[in-house]
Amino acid sequence: MNKAITRALLVCALSIAALSVWGAPGPGDIIPRPVSFTSGGSVYRFRKDGKDIKIKSADKALRRELTSLSLPDFALDEAYRLTVGKDGIQIAALSQKGVLRARQSLAYMESLSEDGTIEQCTITDYPRFSHRGLMLDISRNFRSKDFILKQLDAMSRVKLNSLHLHLTDGAGWRIEIDSYPELCNYAAWRTADKFTEWSRGGGYARKGSEGAYGGYLTKEDAKEIVSYAERLGINIIPEIEMPGHCAEVTAAYPELSCSHKDANGIPIQTPTPDVCPSNEKTYEFFGKVLDEVIEIFPSRLIHIGGDEASRRAWRECPSCQELMRKEGMTDIAELQSYMTKRIEKHILSRGRVLLGWDEIMEGGLAPEATVMSWRGTAAGAEAMAGGHDVIMCPMSNCYLDYPQDEPSRVPPAFGSYQPLKNVYKFNPQPEGVDGAMLPHLLGVQGNLWTEYVPTDEHAEFMLYPRAFAIAEIGWTPQEEKDFDNFRERALDLVDVLRADGYHPFDLANEFGDRPEAIHPAVHLALGCPVKYNIPYSTQYQAAREASLTDGVRGGYSYYDAVWQGFLSDIDVVIDLGKVQDLHFIGASFMSQMGVNIALPEKTEAWVSEDGETFTLLCTTFRELPDAAQTGQCFVLYGEVVNGRGRYVRYKAFRSGKPRHDWLFTDEILIN
Ligand code: ACM
Ligand code: ZN
Numbered sequence: 281m282n283k284a285i286t287r288a289l290l291v292c293a294l295s296i297a298a299l300s301v302w303g304a305p306g307p308g309d310i311i312p313r314p315v316s317f318t319s320g321g322s323v324y325r326f327r328k329d330g331k332d333i334k335i336k337s338a339d340k341a342l343r344r345e346l347t348s349l350s351l352p353d354f355a356l357d358e359a360y361r362l363t364v365g366k367d368g369i370q371i372a373a374l375s376q377k378g379v380l381r382a383r384q385s386l387a388y389m390e391s392l393s394e395d396g397t398i399e400q401c402t403i404t405d406y407p408r409f410s411h412r413g414l415m416l417d418i419s420r421n422f423r424s425k426d427f428i429l430k431q432l433d434a435m436s437r438v439k440l441n442s443l444h445l446h447l448t449d450g451a452g453w454r455i456e457i458d459s460y461p462e463l464c465n466y467a468a469w470r471t472a473d474k475f476t477e478w479s480r481g482g483g484y485a486r487k488g489s490e491g492a493y494g495g496y497l498t499k500e501d502a503k504e505i506v507s508y509a510e511r512l513g514i515n516i517i518p519e520i521e522m523p524g525h526c527a528e529v530t531a532a533y534p535e536l537s538c539s540h541k542d543a544n545g546i547p548i549q550t551p552t553p554d555v556c557p558s559n560e561k562t563y564e565f566f567g568k569v570l571d572e573v574i575e576i577f578p579s580r581l582i583h584i585g586g587d588e589a590s591r592r593a594w595r596e597c598p599s600c601q602e603l604m605r606k607e608g609m610t611d612i613a614e615l616q617s618y619m620t621k622r623i624e625k626h627i628l629s630r631g632r633v634l635l636g637w638d639e640i641m642e643g644g645l646a647p648e649a650t651v652m653s654w655r656g657t658a659a660g661a662e663a664m665a666g667g668h669d670v671i672m673c674p675m676s677n678c679y680l681d682y683p684q685d686e687p688s689r690v691p692p693a694f695g696s697y698q699p700l701k702n703v704y705k706f707n708p709q710p711e712g713v714d715g716a717m718l719p720h721l722l723g724v725q726g727n728l729w730t731e732y733v734p735t736d737e738h739a740e741f742m743l744y745p746r747a748f749a750i751a752e753i754g755w756t757p758q759e760e761k762d763f764d765n766f767r768e769r770a771l772d773l774v775d776v777l778r779a780d781g782y783h784p785f786d787l788a789n790e791f792g793d794r795p796e797a798i799h800p801a802v803h804l805a806l807g808c809p810v811k812y813n814i815p816y817s818t819q820y821q822a823a824r825e826a827s828l829t830d831g832v833r834g835g836y837s838y839y840d841a842v843w844q845g846f847l848s849d850i851d852v853v854i855d856l857g858k859v860q861d862l863h864f865i866g867a868s869f870m871s872q873m874g875v876n877i878a879l880p881e882k883t884e885a886w887v888s889e890d891g892e893t894f895t896l897l898c899t900t901f902r903e904l905p906d907a908a909q910t911g912q913c914f915v916l917y918g919e920v921v922n923g924r925g926r927y928v929r930y931k932a933f934r935s936g937k938p939r940h941d942w943l944f945t946d947e948i949l950i951n
Contacts, residue, residue: 303394303395304323304324304393304395304397304398304399305389305392305393305398305399306319306389306398306399306401307319307385307389307399307401307403309389309392309769309772310385310388310389310392310769311388311438311748311751311752311766311769311770311773312438312439312751312752312754312755312756313752313755313756313760313761313765313766313769314385314403314404314405314756315404315405315406315756315757315760316403316404316405317401317402317403317404317405318401318402319399319400319401320364320365320366320399320400320401320402321400322366322399322400323397323398323399323400324364324365324366324369324397324398324399324400325396325397326390326393326396326397326398332367332368332369333368333369333370333371333386334368334369334370334371335370335371335373335379336370336371336372336373337373337374337375337376337378337379338373338374338375339361339372339373339374341372342359342361342372342373342374343356343374346359346374346406351406352410352719354407354409354410355406355407355408355410356374356375356406357374357375357377357378358375358377358378358381358406358407358439358441358513359373359374359378359381359404359405359406360372360373360378360379360381360382360385360403360404360405360406361373361382361402361403361404361405362382362385362386362401362402362403362405363401363402363403364386364398364399364400364401364402365400366400369386371383371386377513380512380513381405381439381513382403382405384436384437384439384513385403385405386398387437388437388438391437391776392772392776407439407754407755408723408754408755408756408757408758409708409721409722409723409724409754409755410441410722410723411441411442411671411722411723411724411725411754412439412440412441412442412723412724412725412750412751412753412754412755413440413441413442413443413444413517413671413673413723413724413725413726413750413754414431414435414440414442414443414444414680414725414726414727414728414743414747414750415443415444415445415446415519415673415725415726415727415728416428416431416443416444416445416446416728416730416739417446417449417727417728417729417730418445418446418447418454418497418730419446419447419448419449419450419451419452419453419454419528419730420449420451420452420475420729420730420731420733421451421474421475421730421731421733421734421735422452422454422494422495422496423730423736423739424495425497425501425504425505427736427739428443428445428505429504429505429508430782431443431740431743432505432508432509432512432514433512434743434744434747434777434782435512435514435747435751436512436513436514437773438747438748438751438752438773439513439751439755440514440747440750440751440754441513441514441515442514442515442516442517442723442725443509443514443515443516443517444516444517444519444583444725444727445516445517445518445519446519446521446729447497447518447519447520448519448520448521448525448526448528448529448585449521449525449528450525450526450527450528450553451470451475451478451479451528452467452468452469452470452494452495452496452528453467453468453496453528453529453532454468454495454496454497455496455497455502455518455520455573455576456496456497456498456499456502457568457569457572457573458572459568459569459572460532460533460565460568460569462532462533463496463528463529463532463569464487464496465486465487466484466485466486466487466531466532467484467528467529467531467532468487468494468495468496468528469484469485469486469487469489469492469493469494469495470482470483470484470485470492470493470494471483471484471485471491471492471493472491472493473493473734474734475730475731475732475734476731476732476734478493479731483531484528484531484532499572499576502518502576502577503576506576506577506578510578515578515579515580516577516579517577517579517581517582517583517635518573518576518577518579518582518583519583519584519585520566520569520570520573520582520583520584520585521584521585521586521587522555522566522584522585522586522619522623523554523555523557523562523586523589523616523619524553524554524585524586524587524588524589524590524591525553525585525587525588525589526553526554526555527551527552527553529555529565530551530552530553530555531551533565534549534550534551535549535559535561536555536556536559536561536562536565537549537550537551537552537555537556537593538552538554538556538559538593538594538596538597538599538600539556539597539598539599540593540596540597541596547598552592552593553590553593554589554590554591554592554593554594556593556594556597556599556600557594557600557603557615557616557618557619558594558597558599558600558602558603558615559599562619563622563623563626566584566623566626567626570582570584570623570626570627570630571630574627574630574632579632580632580633581632581633581634581635581650582627582632582633582634582635583635583636583652584620584623584627584634584635584636584640585636585637586616586620586636586637586639586640587636587637587638587639587654588637588639589616589639591612591613591615591616594612594615595612600615603615603618609643611643613642613643614643614644615643616639616640616642616643617640617642617643617644617645617646618643620634620636620640620646620649621644621646621647623646624646624647624648624649628648633648633649633650633669634646634648634649634650635649635650635651635652635671636649636650636651636652637651637652637654638651638652638653638654638655638659638660638663641659641662641663645663645666645668648668649668650668650669650670650671650722651663651668651669651670651671652670652671652673652725653670653671653672653673653674654673654674654675654678654679654727655674655675656674656675656676657672657674657708657710658710660672660710660721661710661712661713663720664713664717664720664721665717667720668720669720669721669722670720670721670722671722671723671724671725672706672708672721672723672724672725673724673725673726673727674706675695675727676702676706676839677698677702677703677705677706678703678706678724678725678726678727678750679695679698679726679727679729680698680703680726680727680728680742680743680746680747681693681694681695681727681728681729681730681731681732681733681742682694682695682696682697682698683695683696683697683698683836683911683912684697684698684699684700684742684746684785684790685699685785685790685791685792686791686792686793686794686836687836687911687912687913688911688913689791690785691732691738691741692732692873692911693732693742693911694729694731694732694873694874695874695875696836696837696838696839696840696872696912697793697794697835697836697837698746698837699790699792699793700745700746700749700767700770700787700790701763701767703726703746703749703750703753704749704752704753704761704763704766705763706724706753707753707758708721708723708724708753708754709721709758723754724750724753724754725750726743726746726747726749726750728742728743736783737783738783740782740783740784741783741784741785742785743784744773744774744777744782744784744785745770745773745774745784745785745787746785748766748769748770748773749766749770752766767787770787771787771788774786774787774788793835793836794833794834794835794836794914796833796834796868796946797833797834797835797836797840797842800831800832800833801831801832801833801947801949802831803831803949803950803951804856804860804862804950804951805829805854805856805928805948805949805950806829806830806831807829807830807831808829808854808855808856808857809825809829809854809855810825810826810827810828810829810852810853810854810855810948811852811853811854811855812825812851812852813851813852813853814846814848814849814850814851815848816844816845816846817845817846817847817942819845820838820839820843820844820845820942820944821844821845822841822842822843822844822845822946823841823842827842827844827946827947828844828852828854828867828945828946828947828948829854829947829948830947831947832946832947833868833946833947834868834870834944834946836912838870838872838875838877838944842946843870843944843945843946844944844945844946845877845942845943845944846932846942846943846944846945847940847942848934848943849931849932849933849934849943850880850930850931850932850943850945851929851930851931852929852930852931852948853891853927853928853929853930854927854928854929854930854948854950855891855926855927856925856926856927856928856950857926858926859889859924859925859926860924860925860926861923861924862887862897862921862922862923862924862925862928862950862951863920863921863922863951864918864919864920864921864949864950864951865885865897865898865918865919865921865923865928865930865948865949865950866883866885866900866916866917866918866919866948866949867883867916867917867918867930867932867945867946867947867948867949868914868915868916868917868945868946868947869914869915869917869932869943869944869945870912870913870914870944870945870946871904871912871913871914871915872911872912872944873911873912875942876940876941876942877941877942877943877944878934878935878936878941878942878943879902879904879913879915879917879935880917880932880933880934880935880943881901881933881934881935881936882899882900882901882917882932882933883899883900883917883918883930883931883932883933884896884898884899884900884929884930884931884933885897885898885900885918885919885921885928885929885930885931886928886929886930886931887923887924887925887927887928887929888925888926888927888929889924889925889926889927890926890927891926891927894927894929895923895925897919897921897923898919898921900917900918900919902915902917917932918949928948928950930948932945
């Protein structure tokens, strides 16, 4: 039960004296769960003047004790001991950062208290990882300084210590740069406010022109964010995307694009989504931009993006092709590596370290780069094996733009079901990463892309409570994690945030996973062999040949290893073992916006007694639900039939022209 409700019930049930002991919040109620704590069995009442706190910020005894545990430096830096006793509060730490973390724990317990009391207790605490982050995309839909400051407050409650701002992307440039004024006068503005509308063919607009949507952080805004964050023990990592996701840059400065030949064979330059890596102007541009960014943001890590460059124009560009010849490159990805290495030299010369999405490994990783592993954790493990620092944020668990509940109950979202539980279960330390590699694992991050997140309220809805799970993954020892216990604490914190004017997801009324996925399906074809006339995709093979008759139904996520994927029509034959009466044949299909998973145009069920001669039993058409256009949906293609046979041939035909979409199904149900 929600802790707040438990306490309210106790208020009714117990005398005031007893209530204080049992009802007061303590260290077992906060996120992240502290490394160790004991409760004093009595309560402490906060003094109004706040003069009851004694602080030792360089406590020698605590240092000796924690050093004997061989804690890494970053953990010592944030370590604290908080003692809440009968007469007052003591904070011991090894640095001001540690004092801050103790104060955050104290403030958290106080925020949960309804009567000004908390448990007497002793907490000894330090983080598992040095990087506990969130990423916020403010390009796709701009978010203001005030919104960012508000989220820093929420982050500090749970000791998150890094906010990565995705400042630039094709949808708009969001940071003031003096050297290239067109970035803020043009590239920061577009012709439609909602990204989803704009992305269907919208362009850029001049600042101040009618209907122009956009905006950017001024240098003053950004500096205010940095210094506010610093006071909360949070670092701001700026991201300047290159070489892909640069359509807004080349719209404002077309000379940074590749050249290609027009219909008459004359080389021309038109804006391309990727900048040209063989053009000296590209290096002049990013050199100056990064210098201005570095002046604003003190972050050691400077993010240069690096993801999803199409590299398409580079193949046609005479100067890119010349550079490849000159450098002996055989793979187009080496051009990106060439650029990243040059940019790294520049960043290192300014005393900073380059950070990029895991694509920067393709074609050869820059010597001192740090990698953000988003397409799974394997890239991160490989980078660590090569001696590079890594931050883990795989989309499978850490993408907060994905829907957190049954898709029709939440606003349209990109990607697949990402409930709190799925985020929480993530362990950033892959198997085989230990010993000398472990210090390279900097930590974990949750990423909020905002293509489908147009408003402040919606962004908060996506962030909380899933950001709390990221905080606990990053701080609490893996063996101390417990989802059921965490969920109780998250319910309390959701209430506190809501009372403070945030708009978190209503965790208390979570619907949860697809009901079909919870209990095995029982039907005539259970365990029967399936022959594939057209093979399933090896990318989404699920339980291979057993998949469609194993009784296991898929959840909301197409990559849960239960849904089987086909980049073709489906044509399978199920052998029921003996001739029998058949009353129903059908299968569920998933459709998923944004990843080309579509419903079939139609399905057919055929039946045969000998496996040679089949008779058509039914053809099923379905109207496309609205959700097929805007999010995710599940549709059963099946019919009541009146048939008899041993073999059932089930076919599903892809719709659309060209027929390139995926089909995903989890089970062929026969009764
Ligand atoms: C990414 O999600 N493109 C890093
Ligand atoms: Zn080029």
